[in-house]
Amino acid sequence: MTKIRITIFAFIFLSFGCDRFRTEAQRREIQAESNDTEIQVGVAWPFESQNDGFREGVELAQKKINSSGGIAGRLIKLHLADDKNEVEEGKKTAQTFSEKIDIIAAIGHRAPVVGQVSSLIYEYTNIVMIAPGITNSALNRVGFKRVFRNLPSEAELGNFLASRLAEVGYNKVLLVYQNDDVGRSFSNAFESKAEDLRLRIVMRLAYDAGAERPFERAIKSLEESDIDAVVMSLHAEETFQAVSILQENGVEKPMFASQEAERLSILSKLKEVKDFRIASIYDSESSSALMKSFVASYSEAYGESPSIWAAQGYDSLMILQAAIQQAGSTSPKKISNALRDLKGYEGIFGSRSFDKHGQIKNVELMMKRLEGKKLVKEKEKK
Numbered sequence: 001m002t003k004i005r006i007t008i009f010a011f012i013f014l015s016f017g018c019d020r021f022r023t024e025a026q027r028r029e030i031q032a033e034s035n036d037t038e039i040q041v042g043v044a045w046p047f048e049s050q051n052d053g054f055r056e057g058v059e060l061a062q063k064k065i066n067s068s069g070g071i072a073g074r075l076i077k078l079h080l081a082d083d084k085n086e087v088e089e090g091k092k093t094a095q096t097f098s099e100k101i102d103i104i105a106a107i108g109h110r111a112p113v114v115g116q117v118s119s120l121i122y123e124y125t126n127i128v129m130i131a132p133g134i135t136n137s138a139l140n141r142v143g144f145k146r147v148f149r150n151l152p153s154e155a156e157l158g159n160f161l162a163s164r165l166a167e168v169g170y171n172k173v174l175l176v177y178q179n180d181d182v183g184r185s186f187s188n189a190f191e192s193k194a195e196d197l198r199l200r201i202v203m204r205l206a207y208d209a210g211a212e213r214p215f216e217r218a219i220k221s222l223e224e225s226d227i228d229a230v231v232m233s234l235h236a237e238e239t240f241q242a243v244s245i246l247q248e249n250g251v252e253k254p255m256f257a258s259q260e261a262e263r264l265s266i267l268s269k270l271k272e273v274k275d276f277r278i279a280s281i282y283d284s285e286s287s288s289a290l291m292k293s294f295v296a297s298y299s300e301a302y303g304e305s306p307s308i309w310a311a312q313g314y315d316s317l318m319i320l321q322a323a324i325q326q327a328g329s330t331s332p333k334k335i336s337n338a339l340r341d342l343k344g345y346e347g348i349f350g351s352r353s354f355d356k357h358g359q360i361k362n363v364e365l366m367m368k369r370l371e372g373k374k375l376v377k378e379k380e381k382k
Contacts, residue, residue: 024098025126031101032330038077039070039330041320042097044108044118045133046085052263053310055080056302058107061317064297071324076317083109090114091121098125104330105130107316112136112182119147126332128339130320132312135259136182140357145336148358150316152365154182154233157258157279158189160365161231164279165256166197170228173199176242177233178260179206186233186258202227209238212245219249230255236263243270262308268373276370281349281363282308283377294348315347
């Protein structure tokens with residue numbers, strides 16, 4: 001979906017649905033202030049196609065909260081829905097959540113365009129949205145008060161990777177990006193920072209899913225000496241395809257990917273890559289007591305190590321718990337205010353807080369290297 005289609009949907013939505021949704025928003029606020037039963041939360045994700053532990057992470061947080069007596073004696077109830085990474089399915093999911101007057105918050109979605117469309121419904125029906133899978137800063141529209149993004153933006157990722165390449169001395173870069181809003185925003189940020197750092201973009205390639213041949217033709221035109229490194233901002237499936245094409249055409253330069261690609265079930269299928277790194281916020285080997293406890297609990301419950309998406313699911317529900325406790329209420333308005341006022345919240349990722357637009361602040365990014373079938377944090381150079 002393009003920006004134009006999203007804008008048209010927003011116009012129609014606001015023109016014809018505003019009065020009804022305003023009434024729903026008011027009813028939800030009144031119900032939340034008087035309700036003393038279960039705290040109901042919607043969870044939307046492409047569970048069948050891209051779960052990667054997300055459901056398990058959210059459910060682990062639910063069990064932790066409920067086994068401790070809930071929040072002020074109230075247990076968490078989850079409503080799980082598969083949005084299939086499709087706009088229409090995501091919109092239908094958000095509408096279904098909005099029709100359940102007791103749902104006060106929603107955690108999801110994975111695809112940026114699905115999140116953008118769904119966020120309109122959440123905002124105008126007074127449901128707090130915590131987005132643990134979206135880097136797109138366009139999610140946080142000016143004036144929105146219920147939408148919170150729990151990942152760094154694509155611009156932050158672009159700036160970080162450009163700085164890291166400059167630090168290690170790579171100068172000539174092949175830049176490959178997903179041909180969508182997120183990919184273009186990443187590549188623009190990377191290119192702007194690269195210019196400041198005197199890096200040279202040898203070639204900038206937009207990549208469309210299913211369009212491998214034009215990409216391969218462009219790669220064949222490169223000489224081995226033309227580039228020092230490859231930087232990619234692609235989804236995991238497209239990262240796999242692009243790296244495979246690069247390998248088949250003899251490109252063995254260091255490869256750097258943005259967090260969009262962090263899906264180990266896909267990356268672990270790659271043929272051995274000499275030097276493949278990814279920007280990330282997640283270190284499962286962290287010495288943090290909270291991270292150690294989470295990893296141990298998850299491994300015991302599910303028999304495997306948690307992925308970043310398991311951790312994001314877990315952390316999102318725990319942040320919601322913290323906001324409800326700080327607000328002393330399940331009123332979506334009060335929860336939203338509490339999220340913006342969170343100071344020094346310590347979760348498994350460390351300290352977390354949001355700015356006035358609902359964007360996560362001061363998230364520490366790191367580089368991870370693919371070693372066999374694992375992503376391992378690189379040690380900081382002293």
